[in-house]
Amino acid sequence: MVNAPFGSFDTVHTAVERADLLVAPVAAALKHWTAEDPVESVLLVDTDPEKADTTVFCETYDVAPEVSANCVIVAARRGEVTTLAACVVLATTRLDVNKTVRKHLGARKASFAPMDTAVAETGMEYGGITPIGLPDGWPLLIDAAVAASPHVLIGSGSRRGKLIVPGRALAAQPGAEVVEGLAG
Structure with a gap:
């Protein structure tokens, strides 16, 4: 077992050694990890799925909201074409969907993707x-x-457990682009 850089967790592992606890797309991404930071820098903390929402999670596991991040799926539309994109911002901020995201994706309209779409896709x-x-x-x-x-701290692909990842490793994920002012 390893130690987390913050929070109070009973169980902490490198995510790659507990891929059996991860959803298939996350386990596959760790198997084919290409970021400069080693795959072992991605930690998995096993937590109660009933306490997965950010505020409750931070209070329960003694995590400062400033180190917690949210991944939001956005549907950006231009004409008949809809592009789905993921946006990652700190939990203490709000994603600027209507201005920054919309402009960055070259869309006429951008909004949070419907839950069913985000889950299915x-x-x-x-x-x-x-x-x-x-x-x-x-x-x-x-x-x-x-x-x-x-x-x-970010989601793990399921409500049970979270990942702790170096910020620069997130910026090195496929398709990633660091955007100044994405959140306000």
């Missing part, structure tokens, strides 16, 4: 969607504050 559980293991070709927008964080 990612193969992950709502409330646990993570930027690791997204479908091929998806844009992944990472707020600069997330990329600059030594470690951030």
Whole structure:
């Protein structure tokens, strides 16, 4: 077992050694890891799925909201074409969907993707969607504050458990682009 850089967790493992606890897309992404940080830098903390929502999670596991990040799936539309994208921002901020995301994706309209769509397209559980293991070709927008964080807590693909990942490793994921001002 390893130690987490923050929080109070009973069980902490490198995610790659407990791939059996991860949804298939996340386990596959770890198997084919290409970030400069070693795959062992991705930690999995086993937690109560009933306490997965950010505020409750942070209180329960003694995690500062400033090190917690949310992965939001956005549907950006231009004409008849809809592009799904993932956006990662710190939990203490709000994603700027209507201005920054919309402009960055060249869309006329952008909004949060419907829950059914986000779940079906990612193969992950709502409330646990993570930027690791997204479908091929998806844009992944990472707020600069997330990329600059030594470690951030994000979903694991399911409501049970979270990942702790170096911010720069998130910025190195396939399709990732660091965007200044993605969150406000």
